[in-house]
Amino acid sequence: MSRILYSILLYMAIPAVLIKLVLRARKSPAYRLRWGERFGFIQKLPQDKPVIWIHSVSVGEAIASAPMVKALMGHYPNHQFVITTMTPTGSERVRKIYGDSVYHVYCPYDLPDVQNRFLNRIHPQMALMMETELWPNTIAACKARNIPVVIVNARLSEKSSRGYAKLGSLTRKMMQNIHQVACQNENDGERFRQLGLPNEHLTITGSVKFDLSVDDEINKSAALLKSSWESGLGHKAQILIAASTHDGEDKPVLDAFKTILKKRPDTLLLLVPRHPERFNSVFELSKSQGLNTIRHSQATETSPDTQVIIGDTMGELMKLYATSDIAFVGGSLIKNGGHNMLEPAALGVPVLSGPSVYNFTDISQQLEDAGGMRTIQNSEQLAAAVTELLADDAARKKMGSQAQAFVEGNKGALQKLLKLVTETIDRLH
Structure with a gap:
């Protein structure tokens, strides 16, 4: 042409x-x-x-x-x-x-x-x-x-x-x-x-994406935020973040979370849609699933009944990752090519991803080979992987350490x- x-x-x-x-x-x-x-x-x-x-x-x-x-x-x-x-x-x-x-x-x-x-x-x-x-x-x-x-x-x-x-x-x-x-x-x-x-x-x-810097302030503010959430919940929380989700992923994530709650009732889901125009619809979807849901932007206090927090602010994703025990990175359960799994990895958070990672083909394979990430195919596998990792502190922490070491080694x-x-x-x- x-x-x-x-x-x-x-x-x-x-x-x-x-x-x-x-x-x-x-x-x-x-x-x-x-x-x-x-x-x-x-x-x-x-x-x-x-x-x-x-x-x-x-x-x-x-x-x-x-x-x-x-x-x-x-x-x-x-x-x-x-x-x-x-x-x-x-x-x-x-x-x-x-x-x-x-x-x-x-x-x-x-x-x-x-x-x-x-x-x-x-x-x-x-x-x-x-x-x-x-x-x-x-x-x-x-x-x-x-x-x-x-x-x-x-x-x-x-x-x-x-x-x-x-x-x-x-x-x-x-x-x-x-x-x-x-x-x-x-x-x-x-x-x-x-x-x-x-x-x-x-x-x-x-890739310059390995060279992201984690400011001490991020970890400090994340610790304060998590402490505030746990104060309202009345117990220590294990947090699953589902970050940068797209239309077609939120329902499978919520289905997986409901399965996780059966064995791990103290788990908190932090659901962060990729695009701000979807904040309202995802909030309504979560409530429609019978889950007690609040919005992070409204600074609403958690209560003992809170199960889901919608991450509906811009520019805070690294802080939200830092509050979490496990990260599912979206854009990967649908054919969207995935998003940057190095962000949670740099914070020492173990990573789960769907199969569609063509935007990060080499990085995702190398991170998985290093032991810092697992690929799941569907809602059922997401629930199983999260339940397994939440039940095994040593395995979860090892996976997070391997993820962080992979990022550091490739700067x-x-x-x-x-x-x-x-x-x-x-x-x-």
């Missing part, structure tokens, strides 16, 4: 894209706002400082990129940093992490005139794209302006690779326009090569990535 044909098809798809935004806004009103940014209509930045542009599609990528961005901000205090996301939740997370220290807008769509407008208004010296953000027109526009594009913490699943391969020359040309791909592992790197990335443009750095990608990025920036001066 030629880039001209690709662009024509994208322009034809604009009405469908706008309809999708309207439909999504029914559940998440933030999608109604800031449409101009998605078409490159943004404030023009003053050109008194060089600009580094970082694109992180949503929450997970924004969190993963934060240590890199903060290190670069320290290394280049006279640069201005532009951070783009595609989702309101990603936008909210960027503002929470950086405040006013960065310029944040939604990433404009991959249309030639839109990207030209955007780049003409921010004039970046360099573009850093997180993970699998491969957009032909964006990358071509950067290449035409001699803006090096680095794909950082890059990954490419077999499914995505097959999709890009079908685009033929469009993908090959895009790969040739990329300055450098900093890949998580050799398997993903080989897929980039097969799509046409020159070998000299590939570096294997590992270092951030430093490799920073070396690559700083060398590229310094060559531009």
Whole structure:
């Protein structure tokens, strides 16, 4: 496919894209706002400082990129940093992490005139794209302006690779326009090569998701929160967290929890939906299952009858993980590819996951091989695994320690990535 044909098809798809935004806004009103940014209509930045542009599609990528961005901000205090996301939740997370220290807008769509407008208004010296953000027109526009594009913490699943391969020359040309791909592992790197990335443009750095730091404050605030819950419950609680769940997962999790309660009645379920527009519906679903349910956001005191707490706040997932004895990581019982199982692992919390982990194929397999994670196939297996681990403190703690050791043993990608990025920036001066 030629880039001209690709662009024509994208322009034809604009009405469908706008309809999708309207439909999504029914559940998440933030999608109604800031449409101009998605078409490159943004404030023009003053050109008194060089600009580094970082694109992180949503929450997970924004969190993963934060240590890199903060290190670069320290290394280049006279640069201005532009951070783009595609989702309101990603936008909210960027503002929470950086405040006013960065310029944040939604990433404009991959249309030639839109990207030209955007780049003409921010004039970046360099573009850093997180993970699998491969957009032909964006990358071509950067290449035409001699803006090096680095794909950082890059990954490419077999499914995505097959999709890009079908685009033929469009993908090959895009790969040739990329300055450098900093890949998580050799398997993903080989897929980039097969799509046409020159070998000299590939570096294997590992995943920066291993380099997440656990602040002492997280553990302190988690201990206080758990103590508060236990005070209201009137007993010590063993906590199962089901984190980042999607539609289609909450009911199986609640079914598993009801089975767990038959043998472990002191267990508390912390149920954390991935998307804020689902907080209300998941709260109602839990109550409809006959479970005594409260919402974390309302600071409601637990009572001896409390069984489920809905984690309906943003930016507190690590603290909620730290209160827990076992973590089930969602997006994995449905075909969504899973979410970051390294977050609970870094806290020494044993991890359970469903079978759909194509976003974390290598990491999940390695974590399981290290003894820090188990894969469950359904609600029944989730109930059985949790019941078994709650009954065996030694096995549960060993699994958590192995998970934490796995994370600690794989740190270092951030430093490799920073070396690559700083060398590229310094060559531009």
